[in-house]
Amino acid sequence: MELFRNVNVDWLGKKWYFLSFSLIFSVAGIISMCIHFAQIGSPVPLGVDFKGGTQVQAQFQQTPDTNRIRQAMDAAGIKDVRIQGYGPASNNEVLISLPEQQNEASLDEGQKQISDALQSRYGNPFKVRNTSVVGPTVGKQLERQALLATLYSMLGMLVYLWFRFQLIYGVAAVVACFHDTLITVGAFALTDQEISLTVIAAILTLVGYSMNDTIVVFDRIRENLRMSRRESLPDVVNRSINQTLSRTVLTSGLTFLTVLSLYIFGGEVLKGFSFALVVGILIGTYSSIAVAAPMLVAWQEWRARQGKVAALPAAKRARV
Amino acid sequence: MKKNLNGKVALIVAVLAVFVFGIFGVSWVPWPGQAPKPLIQAMTDRVHLGLDLRGGAHLILQVVVSEAISAETDNTVGRIQQDLKTANLSFSQVYKPDPAKPALIRVEGVTPGKGSDVRSLLETKYSTEYDVAGGGSDSSYTVTMKPPVVTALEKKTVQQAIETVRDRVDTLGVSEPVIQEYGLGDNQILVELPGVDNLDRVKSIIQSTARLEIHAVAGGPYKDEAEALASAGGVVPSDEELIQGSGTVGTGSESDSVWLLRRVSVVAGSDFRSADPGTDQNGRRNVRFTLTNVAGDKFYDYTSSNVGQSMAVVMGGRVREVATIQSAIRDSGEITGSFSPDEVEILSKMLRTGALPASLTYLEDRTVGASLGQDSIREGLTAAIVGVLVVMIFMLVYYKGSGINADLALFLNLVILLGFLGFTGATLTLPGIAGVILTIGMGVDSNVLIFERIREEVRAGKAASAAVDQGFAHAWVTIIDTHVTTIVSAAILFMFGSGPVKGFAVTLTFGLLANLFTAVYISRVIFDAHLNKLKPGDLVSI
Numbered sequence: 001m002e003l004f005r006n007v008n009v010d011w012l013g014k015k016w017y018f019l020s021f022s023l024i025f026s027v028a029g030i031i032s033m034c035i036h037f038a039q040i041g042s043p044v045p046l047g048v049d050f051k052g053g054t055q056v057q058a059q060f061q062q063t064p065d066t067n068r069i070r071q072a073m074d075a076a077g078i079k080d081v082r083i084q085g086y087g088p089a090s091n092n093e094v095l096i097s098l099p100e101q102q103n104e105a106s107l108d109e110g111q112k113q114i115s116d117a118l119q120s121r122y123g124n125p126f127k128v129r130n131t132s133v134v135g136p137t138v139g140k141q142l143e144r145q146a147l148l149a150t151l152y153s154m155l156g157m158l159v160y161l162w163f164r165f166q167l168i169y170g171v172a173a174v175v176a177c178f179h180d181t182l183i184t185v186g187a188f189a190l191t192d193q194e195i196s197l198t199v200i201a202a203i204l205t206l207v208g209y210s211m212n213d214t215i216v217v218f219d220r221i222r223e224n225l226r227m228s229r230r231e232s233l234p235d236v237v238n239r240s241i242n243q244t245l246s247r248t249v250l251t252s253g254l255t256f257l258t259v260l261s262l263y264i265f266g267g268e269v270l271k272g273f274s275f276a277l278v279v280g281i282l283i284g285t286y287s288s289i290a291v292a293a294p295m296l297v298a299w300q301e302w303r304a305r306q307g308k309v310a311a312l313p314a315a316k317r318a319r320v
Numbered sequence: 321m322k323k324n325l326n327g328k329v330a331l332i333v334a335v336l337a338v339f340v341f342g343i344f345g346v347s348w349v350p351w352p353g354q355a356p357k358p359l360i361q362a363m364t365d366r367v368h369l370g371l372d373l374r375g376g377a378h379l380i381l382q383v384v385v386s387e388a389i390s391a392e393t394d395n396t397v398g399r400i401q402q403d404l405k406t407a408n409l410s411f412s413q414v415y416k417p418d419p420a421k422p423a424l425i426r427v428e429g430v431t432p433g434k435g436s437d438v439r440s441l442l443e444t445k446y447s448t449e450y451d452v453a454g455g456g457s458d459s460s461y462t463v464t465m466k467p468p469v470v471t472a473l474e475k476k477t478v479q480q481a482i483e484t485v486r487d488r489v490d491t492l493g494v495s496e497p498v499i500q501e502y503g504l505g506d507n508q509i510l511v512e513l514p515g516v517d518n519l520d521r522v523k524s525i526i527q528s529t530a531r532l533e534i535h536a537v538a539g540g541p542y543k544d545e546a547e548a549l550a551s552a553g554g555v556v557p558s559d560e561e562l563i564q565g566s567g568t569v570g571t572g573s574e575s576d577s578v579w580l581l582r583r584v585s586v587v588a589g590s591d592f593r594s595a596d597p598g599t600d601q602n603g604r605r606n607v608r609f610t611l612t613n614v615a616g617d618k619f620y621d622y623t624s625s626n627v628g629q630s631m632a633v634v635m636g637g638r639v640r641e642v643a644t645i646q647s648a649i650r651d652s653g654e655i656t657g658s659f660s661p662d663e664v665e666i667l668s669k670m671l672r673t674g675a676l677p678a679s680l681t682y683l684e685d686r687t688v689g690a691s692l693g694q695d696s697i698r699e700g701l702t703a704a705i706v707g708v709l710v711v712m713i714f715m716l717v718y719y720k721g722s723g724i725n726a727d728l729a730l731f732l733n734l735v736i737l738l739g740f741l742g743f744t745g746a747t748l749t750l751p752g753i754a755g756v757i758l759t760i761g762m763g764v765d766s767n768v769l770i771f772e773r774i775r776e777e778v779r780a781g782k783a784a785s786a787a788v789d790q791g792f793a794h795a796w797v798t799i800i801d802t803h804v805t806t807i808v809s810a811a812i813l814f815m816f817g818s819g820p821v822k823g824f825a826v827t828l829t830f831g832l833l834a835n836l837f838t839a840v841y842i843s844r845v846i847f848d849a850h851l852n853k854l855k856p857g858d859l860v861s862i
Contacts, residue, residue, distance in 0.1 A: 002718075002775070057692075111685075112520075129692040133685040138380055141503065142818070149816035156808050164801065198751050201813055201821040205758065205828070208809030212765070212802040219798045247772045254714060254768070255761030258707035262757050265706055267699030269372070269692075269750055277758070 003249070007242045011289055012234045012297060018290035022179060029186015036189050044189045047196030047272070048132045050146075052100030052139035054110040057130040058118060060092045068122055069094065076117035078110070087268040093129070100136055146200045153207050154178070161211075165218060168299050173214045176292040180210050180283045187279045193272055202276035209255070210284035213248055214292045220244050221296070233300055237293050252285040325852070328845045335837070336732065339739025343367065366742035368496075370749030372820055373697050375690030376514035377522070380683045381485075383507045387678040388477040389470060390422035396450070397425055397559075398584045400442070400463070407441055409434050415559065423465035425450075430459045478507050480677045485511060488525050508683065512819070517689055527680050533588035536622075537630040537642060540579035541565065548578045559583050563632070565639030579639050581632055586622050591615030597664040598654070605664045606654045616651030624648035700753035707757045708734075711764055719771055721861025725846045726767040729838040733763050736834035737827065746830075749823030759831025762806065766839035769795040774862055784860045785851050792844055799840065803832045 033043035048055045058064075066083050073081045078098070086093040096118075098110040111131050118126055154174055161170035181203055188195055220240040228236065259281060263274035348362040357365075371378055393416060400414050404427075412429020416422065430438045442452045442463060449469045454461035465473075478501060486499045494513045502510035516522055538560050542548040548562055549555070556562055565577045595609045611619055623645050633641040712730065716723035737759065741748060774791030782790065807829050814825035851860070 059691075127689065127691065128687075129689045131685075131687045133682070135683040137382065138684040141506070145816040149812050152816075153809055153812050156812065157805060160805060160808065197818060197821055198824075201751060201817060201824055204809050204813050205806070205824075208806040209762070211805040212762075215801045215805065216769075216798055219801065243776075247768055250718075250772070251762075251765040251768050254711055254764050255758070257710050257714070258757050258761035261707040261710060262703045262754055264703075265699060266703040266754065267696055269696055270700075270754055273751065273754060 003246065007245050009238075009242060009245075011238050011241045012294055015290070015294040018286075018294070022183075022287075022291065025183050026179070026186065029183055029189060032186060032189035044185060045192060045194045047194040047199070048097065048134050049197045050139055050143050050195070052134045052136050054098040054114070055130075055132045056096045056111060056114045056128060057086060058094055058096065058126045059129050060094065060124045060126045062124050063089075063092055064094045064124060064126075066094070069096070069118070072117050072121035073114070075121050076113060078113050078117060081114075087271075091268075093268075100134075100139065142197060146197070149200070149204060150181075150207075153204050157207065157211050161215070161218075165222065168296060169218050172292045172295040172299070173211060173218070175295055176214055176287040177207050177210050179291050180206060180280060180287050183283050184276055184280045188272075188276070191275075193275060196272055198270070199272040199276050202273045203280065206277065206280035206284055209281065210287060213252065213285050213288035216244050216248060217241055217288050217293060218296075221293075234297055237297055241289055241293060248285060248288065252281055256281050325845055325848055328841075329849075332842055332845060336735065339736045339743075342739030342742040343735070345742070363742075366745075367738065368745065368747045369693075369697075370747045370752065370820060370823055371512055371514060371693075372688050372750045373693050373700075373748065374514050375517060375688050375693035376512065377516045377519050378684075378686045378688075378819065379511040379513075379519075379523075379526075380502055380685075381481075381509045381511065381527075381680040382683050383478050383481045383509060383680060384678045385474040385477050385507050386422050389465065389473060390416075392473060393422055393425055393465060394584050396446070396463070400425070400427065400446075403441060403445060404438070407437070409438050409441065411438070423470050425463040426460055427454075427463065428458075428460040430461070432459055435459060474507060477677045478509065481680065482509055484676050485509065485526055485680075489513065489522075492522060492525065509680070515690070517687055519685070519687060523682075527682075533585040533634045534619075535563075535581040535583075535585050535632050535634055536626070537632050538580040538582055540581075541577035541642075542579070543577065545578050548580055552580060556580070563634060563639050565632075565642070577639075579632055579642070581634070581639070585634075586631065587611060587615050587619050591618075600654060605661065607664060608654050609652065611651040613651070620648050620650045696750045700750055704753060704757050704760075707760055711760055715764065715767070719862055721850075722771055722774075722847075725843055725850075726764060726771070726839075728846065729767060729843045730760065730764060732842060733759070733831065733834050733838040736838065737831045740830040740834065741827070744826075746826045747819075747823055748827070749820040751820045752823035752827040755824040755827030756831060758828060759835065762802075763831060763835040763839060765802065766795070766799050766835055767843060769798055770839070770843065771862055774860065778860065778862070783856075784854055784858060788844075788847050788851065788860065792840065796840065799836070803836060807832055 036045065037043045042051075064085075066085075069083055070081065073083075073096075080099050082095075082097040082099075084095045084097075086095045096114050098114070111133055115128060118124075154177060157177065158170045158174050161173050184203060184206065185195070188199070217240060220243055221237055224231075224236050224240050224243075225233075231239075256278070259274055259277040262270060263278050266274055343366065344359060344362045345366050347357040347365065348359050350356040397414050397416065401411075404411055404414070410429075410431055411427055414425065414427050416424060417426050418424060427438065427442070438461065439452060442450075442461060446452065446463060450463045450465055452461060452463055482499055482501065486497075489497045489499060489511070492513075494516055496514055498510065498512035500510055502508040511526065513522065538557075539551055540548065542551065545562060552560070559582060560580050561583045563579050563581050565579050591611050592609050592615075595607050598606055598608045600606050624647075627645050627647060630642055630644050632639045633643070708730070712727045715726045715730075719726065734756070737756065740746070770791050773795050774787050777787035777790045778784075810825040810829045810832075814822050814829075817825060847860075854860075
């Protein structure tokens with residue numbers, strides 16, 4: 001069985017369609033992030049890891065009633081409580097959150113108060129499955145760590161690709177990665193999902209994964225360029241994409257299936273993580289074809305118009 | 321041309337045996353004289369489960385190192401005063417002007433002519449650890465602890481805090497606790513306690529700064545702070561401090577009282593050699609203590625020259641007991657007070673395991689209940705099994721015979737991955753399980769790369785073995801590139817991530833490393849074994 005025999009699509013010719021597609025999603029994501037920023041002060045809903053505060057995950061025996069829970073909290077004098085359902089309704093689970101405490105000495109009390117209030121003022125028997133109390137210091141630290149990690153990742157990729165190919169390949173790949181990250185984070189904003197530490201981990205993994213696809217296409221472009229110096233660059237790039245299409249779609253498809261399995265069966269804790277991977281893998285595959293390759297060609301054409309070079313010089317000899 | 325594969329097969333079998341050992345150890349083998357452990361238990365002994373799968377508590381504590389610096393400089397203030405007195409150099413005060421800068425001491429009001437004497441005294445005695453500056457027209461000097469000394473003291477404080485916390489956690493009987501330094505030089509401690517889901521008692525034990533100190537009483541008891549301030553002339557002198565006292569202390573009344581105590585303690589913390597709960601002849605609970613020899617001498621000097629004065633026992637920041645010095649005490653005594661049995665017990669434990677060198681504040685506190693942990697295991701395993709099955713079936717359908725090759729390589733990939741985890745004692749977390757699932761998807765990528773290339777070569781008309789050769793040769797470079805980039809991502813995640821995220825980075829990295837071996841070496845050997853059996857002109861099933 002073979003899905004992609006003798007494919008011959010003019011990918012570069014379609015670059016305007018791709019560009020509009022990317023623009024639509026990017027802009028939608030950015031608008032959603034701006035709206036979120038105006039409403040809650042951050043572009044995407046932030047999990048307790050970054051936002052700080054107290055979060056208690058409670059599972060009730062009977063269907064929990066959000067209003068009665070809020071009443072119980074009010075009666076106990078607990079202010080600024082946020083109550084959300086967690087997971088599928090059949091779980092009877094609720095997340096009760098308190099905002100960040102500036103004073104770390106009182107960090108712990110919120111959790112106990114919530115628990116006591118539920119016990120004494122709301123008659124539904126419950127079990128606390130998970131609690132998180134994050135002070136402002138740690139929240140800031142984690143934010144800083146997440147940002148640094150993302151920056152170093154992209155930098156590392158750039159350097160690696162510069163070393164293996166040429167600078168322009170590295171830049172094109174990093175731009176594609178950036179595009180992927182933007183759309184993935186936008187997806188979180190659009191679907192109103194929280195970003196936690198594990199989601200950042202997923203996004204960083206995507207950066208690595210998106211590079212994979214891009215590298216496969218670039219490898220093929222480099223090989224084909226070495227073999228035929230008279231073909232125009234757009235033709236070489238098209239041919240390379242067509243040749244690697246089978247492999248790209250298959251591996252992305254397989255990884256996508258495993259990640260989909262994670263999203264469906266993997267439980268609530270990993271939902272954000274698997275959602276990021278599901279979106280990211282799709283977009284990452286798309287971007288190798290629709291963003292990285294056209295950018296390579298566009299750059300070369302720009303330089304050719306400047307009169308600097310005639311064609312893309314073959315990348316450095318591959319060092320294994 | 322048939323290849324000799326015996327050596328290669330032997331290598332593969334040996335490698336696999338090593339990693340299976342990594343997963344299970346040898347405790348499941350019925351050695352003579354030892355009952356074999358069940359396999360599952362043998363495995364969980366070696367592959368540790370993270371808190372998010374096992375349930376437990378995760379705490380991040382901040383060591384307030386400025387307190388330790390402050391205690392040290394308080395000590396130095398005392399010594400400077402003593403030294404200046406002994407050398408007959410007068411001064412108006414030696415104090416720390418800024419609570420936010422605990423390393424800074426000022427000496428003020430030195431007689432103008434004696435400036436150089438003071439300076440040389442300070443420099444001779446203190447210049448190894450302090451920088452001395454000043455001596456200008458205002459006749460004052462600053463003595464500042466040197467930054468390297470401050471850093472060294474901070475580090476030492478954190479280490480001591482870790483030791484103390486570890487001792488205290490040991491007394492709780494938690495299995496496999498984790499207590500270690502955390503963060504990038506921020507003086508923080510990570511404490512992980514598997515299986516603990518009620519933190520209250522644990523926290524009070526860990527965090528208790530039940531420091532026992534004895535201070536000289538400068539004034540009191542007062543009804544409240546206002547009265548204390550009034551008697552001191554409106555402002556608390558710099559070498560004294562206001563401490564609250566519990567109700568019945570000294571006044572015989574129920575309400576709290578306030579005392580003015582000398583800031584520098586007579587004896588404190590590490591001066592105590594032992595402490596035990598007991599009862600005195602009236603049946604009241606007390607703590608019997610002994611001091612170290614050096615502290616005993618100091619205490620003797622103090623008590624013999626201050627008979628008739630009062631001294632206060634301060635515990636946990638509150639005055640617990642005030643006593644009048646009847647006669648000189650050397651190194652053993654009793655503190656009697658209205659303690660509850662719990663308090664006496666905790667105090668003794670604290671004194672035995674040593675006082676915390678500085679107080680600890682909580683930065684982060686997460687608890688995962690055991691039931692959530694179990695659900696997570698179940699869900700993670702389900703997702704993993706479904707993922708593996710889907711991939712394996714697809715490979716069989718799409719690549720036919722070679723699909724078996726890929727599936728076998730995938731299975732062995734997982735075996736080696738688990739073996740890695742067993743060997744390194746790495747912890748498996750829920751994101752770690754996700755990492756395994758991702759490894760499956762990405763690992764199969766290598767096989768697809770090779771197989772697609774082989775198909776291309778076959779289409780171009782090459783014979784079976786040549787096609788296989790070319791397939792592996794061309795794909796190798798790309799496989800290296802893709803694995804390296806993902807492993808670099810994972811390495812960065814490992815450096816910057818917290819516990820569960822580290823687990824993910826670890827399984828992903830090990831999985832990809834294992835994949836290099838299985839998808840390239842093992843697959844190749846299987847192909848070669850198959851090719852050996854083919855007659856010339858036969859096609860590879862792919």
